[in-house]
Amino acid sequence: MGKLNQLTKQKILSAAExxxxxxxxxxxxxxxxxxxxxxxxxxxxxxxxxxxxxxxEVLRNSFSxxxxxxxxxxxxxxxxxxxxxxxxxxLFEVLEEKPGLASFIMNILNENPALITSLxxxxxxxxxxxxxxLLEEARDNNEIQSAISGENLxxxxxxxxxxxxxxxxxxxxxxxxxxxxxxxxxxxxxxDIKTFVWNGIKY
Amino acid sequence: MGKLNQLTKQKILSAAExxxxxxxxxxxxxxxxxxxxxxxxxxxxxxxxxxxxxxxEVLRNSFSxxxxxxxxxxxxxxxxxxxxxxxxxxLFEVLEEKPGLASFIMNILNENPALITSLxxxxxxxxxxxxxxLLEEARDNNEIQSAISGENLxxxxxxxxxxxxxxxxxxxxxxxxxxxxxxxxxxxxxxDIKTFVWNGIKY
DNA sequence: TATAAGTTAAACAATTTTGTTTAACATTAT
DNA sequence: ATAATGTTAAACAAAATTGTTTAACTTATA
Numbered sequence: 001m002g003k004l005n006q007l008t009k010q011k012i013l014s015a016a017e018x019x020x021x022x023x024x025x026x027x028x029x030x031x032x033x034x035x036x037x038x039x040x041x042x043x044x045x046x047x048x049x050x051x052x053x054x055x056x057e058v059l060r061n062s063f064s065x066x067x068x069x070x071x072x073x074x075x076x077x078x079x080x081x082x083x084x085x086x087x088x089x090x091l092f093e094v095l096e097e098k099p100g101l102a103s104f105i106m107n108i109l110n111e112n113p114a115l116i117t118s119l120x121x122x123x124x125x126x127x128x129x130x131x132x133x134l135l136e137e138a139r140d141n142n143e144i145q146s147a148i149s150g151e152n153l154x155x156x157x158x159x160x161x162x163x164x165x166x167x168x169x170x171x172x173x174x175x176x177x178x179x180x181x182x183x184x185x186x187x188x189x190x191x192d193i194k195t196f197v198w199n200g201i202k203y
Numbered sequence: 204m205g206k207l208n209q210l211t212k213q214k215i216l217s218a219a220e221x222x223x224x225x226x227x228x229x230x231x232x233x234x235x236x237x238x239x240x241x242x243x244x245x246x247x248x249x250x251x252x253x254x255x256x257x258x259x260e261v262l263r264n265s266f267s268x269x270x271x272x273x274x275x276x277x278x279x280x281x282x283x284x285x286x287x288x289x290x291x292x293x294l295f296e297v298l299e300e301k302p303g304l305a306s307f308i309m310n311i312l313n314e315n316p317a318l319i320t321s322l323x324x325x326x327x328x329x330x331x332x333x334x335x336x337l338l339e340e341a342r343d344n345n346e347i348q349s350a351i352s353g354e355n356l357x358x359x360x361x362x363x364x365x366x367x368x369x370x371x372x373x374x375x376x377x378x379x380x381x382x383x384x385x386x387x388x389x390x391x392x393x394x395d396i397k398t399f400v401w402n403g404i405k406y
Numbered sequence: 407t408a409t410a411a412g413t414t415a416a417a418c419a420a421t422t423t424t425g426t427t428t429a430a431c432a433t434t435a436t
Numbered sequence: 437a438t439a440a441t442g443t444t445a446a447a448c449a450a451a452a453t454t455g456t457t458t459a460a461c462t463t464a465t466a
Contacts, residue, residue: 005412027229027314030454040414045455103313106369110306111230113372146402152395159366163358166309169316192355196403199349203402208442233424243444248425 009047011037013057016048020058021100024107028055059108062101064121069094074130080138080201083131084157085194091161092190102165128154135201146201153201160193212250214240216260219251223261224303227310231258262311265304267324272297277333283341283404286334287360288397294364295393305368331357338404349404356404363396 015037019028030051034044048054073087095102108115116122131150138144148156164171164186171177177185218240222231233254237247251257276290298305311318319325334353341347351359367374367389374380380388 008412023314024227024229026227029452041454042415042456043413046412049455051454103309106306106309107313109369109373110225110227110310116373146399148395148399152392155366155370155392156363156396156399158370159362159364160359161362162366163362166312167358167361169312170319189355189358192351193359195349196351196359199406200399200403203406211442232422244424245426245445246443249442252425254424 008037008039008043012039012044012047012054013061016054017058017061017098018100020055021062021098021104024104025051025055025111030054059115060119060121062098062104063116063119065098066094066101066105067121067125067127070127074127078134080134080143081198083134084153084197087157088161088190088194088197091157092186095161095165096186099165099168102162106162106166144201145203148201153197156200157193157197160197164189211240211242211246215242215247215250215257216264219257220261220264220301221303223258224265224301224307227307228254228258228314233257262318263322263324265301265307266319266322268301269297269304269308270324270328270330273330277330281337283337283346284401286337287356287400290360291364291393291397291400294360295389298364298368299389302368302371305365309365309369347404348406351404356400359403360396360400363400367392 012033015035016028016033019033019036023029028051030044031041033054034041037044044054048057069090070087073083073090077083077086128150131153133150135144135146135148135150135153139147168182171182171185215236219231219236222236222239226232231254233247234244236257237244240247247257251260272293273290276286276293280286280289331353334356336353338347338349338351338353338356342350371385374385374388
């Protein structure tokens with residue numbers, strides 16, 4: 001049996017990513033995915049038997065993409081402050097590349113958190129622990145005062161970064177900012193977040 | 204024509220709130236709402252013709268509830284720091300009372316932001332401007348150094364507060380924390396956020 | 407060039423969900 | 437007690453959506 005035009009399969013997966021990111025599992029329509037992929041509906045089911053199969057593939061890819069980038073911050077830098085800045089840079093890049101990813105994750109967290117915990121990538125996730133270690137070192141060196149935990153620090157950073165992406169549609173509507181103004185807003189905000197976070201833990 | 208057993212109507216609205224908060228518009232099932240309200244399906248349509256009508260009512264109430272409480276911070280306090288602390292307290296109270304509200308708002312922001320901007324309450328919303336004024340005063344008095352805007356400060360606070368509520372299901376799953384442990388985690392986090400935010404803008 | 411693989415449009419079955427109708431029953435107020 | 441109001445269960449119609457089937461067509465390749 002065949003089943004192997006990788007290009008078509010990829011087009012479907014890629015369209016699925018966009019649609020699932022924008023609408024979540026329930027809101028997504030396989031018809032729209034097929035259309036965006038430029039492919040007939042039977043083709044979609046030919047490569048991915050069910051909507052669920054397709055969703056799981058997107059889910060795995062998305063989390064892998066997100067976590068891999070986040071982890072990079074810890075391999076590329078060693079000092080807390082630099083790691084934090086790097087992490088913020090990387091996460092902004094991730095969301096710039098996939099703006100729907102933030103709400104996608106929020107959606108799953110809400111709809112079906114068990115889905116996330118079942119991912120093998122998640123089990124290997126060590127970021128809070130890595131942060132704990134760096135924070136402890138920094139406290140020993142009197143670089144920071146705060147007794148914050150790695151988990152809380154990470155939640156803070158996620159919250160600060162993700163917020164504007166969730167909020168973006170509202171800001172756009174309310175203040176009528178065009179895409180370019182939004183980009184500048186986000187660019188500036190990124191730097192603001194860095195100093196905000198640093199001050200937040202320094203004292 | 205009748206249409207006025209306020210108690211039943213209220214039961215329906217209240218059940219609808221829970222279901223819409225937990226599942227969003229698309230994910231919500233009118234059948235489940237009727238069931239939770241302890242009422243037959245035709246009754247639901249008797250008081251609210253369509254699912255959409257019911258949703259709009261919940262939407263209005265939810266935003267009104269959220270914004271009214273947030274605004275209170277500015278009437279009850281006058282100093283930036285105290286306003287911030289009050290706001291954080293009030294928002295935590297809001298989310299403690301309606302834990303699904305956070306993801307509900309995120310959901311709409313994603314699914315249909317136009318819905319939010321069309322709310323009359325939103326147009327009257329002045330919080331960023333109120334913050335701008337307080338921040339300027341505080342800078343004049345050398346209480347704070349940061350040049351942060353009211354809008355960004357508000358985004359920061361929202362992000363920091365909302366995050367754990369979105370994240371909660373995952374934390375619960377991953378670390379197996381029971382409801383009580385979650386409450387303590389949130390309680391502690393609330394105070395952490397206060398100092399985190401204050402340090403963030405002070406320097 | 408013949409064959410297999412990839413693809414499509416069209417039609418359809420099955421399911422889910424919303425909203426309506428009907429006929430009957432219960433409750434309240436007149 | 438009688439009429440209006442509130443309520444239910446049951447059945448149904450209409451629409452949307454997923455997944456499948458069929459028969460035909462195209463393109464690469466053996």
